[in-house]
Amino acid sequence: MIITIAHSKGGVGKSLLAWHLAIGLKVPIFDLDFQKTLVYTNSLRAANGHKPIEIIQPETPEAFVELIDTWPEEKHLIIDVGGFDSNLNRTAIFISDVIITPAVDRVTEIAGLYKFHQIIEELSEKMDVDIQADVLLNDVSPSARDFSVIEEMIDSLDHFQLMDAVVAHRADFYRTMEEGRGITEVKKESKAKNEMNNLIKTILKKG
Ligand SMILES: Nc1ncnc2c1ncn2[C@@H]1O[C@H](COP(=O)(O)OP(=O)(O)O)[C@@H](O)[C@H]1O
Ligand SMILES: [Mg+2]
Numbered sequence: 001m002i003i004t005i006a007h008s009k010g011g012v013g014k015s016l017l018a019w020h021l022a023i024g025l026k027v028p029i030f031d032l033d034f035q036k037t038l039v040y041t042n043s044l045r046a047a048n049g050h051k052p053i054e055i056i057q058p059e060t061p062e063a064f065v066e067l068i069d070t071w072p073e074e075k076h077l078i079i080d081v082g083g084f085d086s087n088l089n090r091t092a093i094f095i096s097d098v099i100i101t102p103a104v105d106r107v108t109e110i111a112g113l114y115k116f117h118q119i120i121e122e123l124s125e126k127m128d129v130d131i132q133a134d135v136l137l138n139d140v141s142p143s144a145r146d147f148s149v150i151e152e153m154i155d156s157l158d159h160f161q162l163m164d165a166v167v168a169h170r171a172d173f174y175r176t177m178e179e180g181r182g183i184t185e186v187k188k189e190s191k192a193k194n195e196m197n198n199l200i201k202t203i204l205k206k207g
Pocket of ligand 1: 012
């Protein structure tokens with residue numbers, strides 16, 4: 001199963017989620033972002049004495065397609081795309097089994113979501129397939145319970161559906177990353193760990 005974390009906007013939590021998901025699922029990451037956030041995180045992991053995870057960095061759409069074509073079907077894979085629109089990112093969206101789009105429940109984020117939806121709509125029309133993205137509320141206030149504004153918006157868009165899992169803003173997510181660790185592999189129980197395990201369960205159910 002190829003799981004792509006995608007949004008045409010940066011700063012929504014794609015790399016953070018890709019990192020924790022890849023460690024939780026024990027699968028490699030394809031890093032398509034030129035910012036290379038995860039390559040850096042992986043070097044912190046090595047510096048802290050842990051075995052680095054597998055990060056693959058295809059440089060061109062052709063190299064990417066070749067890697068995907070030869071990818072064993074039974075092997076899962078996480079793709080972290082850059083926060084911009086490009087042929088490479090569109091290719092990743094097109095070949096994915098699951099697309100997860102992190103979104104923050106702020107009114108100021110809604111324009112960005114519309115823009116990404118438009119990209120998926122265009123791509124669906126061009127490729128003549130119905131591409132669907134699972135919108136994941138991420139980095140939301142831990143006390144937030146009412147997501148009705150964003151729920152209504154997502155309901156109104158053909159290529160989006162809202163995931164049941166929600167990931168809150170939690171320091172444990174970035175603190176563990178700063179040590180090159182995944183939240184699911186640390187011993188300490190935490191709300192962050194529960195949320196990530198719940199997200200993993202929700203994703204695996206789709207496959
Ligand atoms: N659930 C979360 N809890 C705490 N911080 C988060 C969460 N999601 C994202 N962040 C923080 O937000 C910033 C942007 O996240 P990042 O994963 O780099 O976004 P992107 O890859 O979409 O550009 C980072 O500083 C990251 O640590
Ligand atoms: Mg990123």
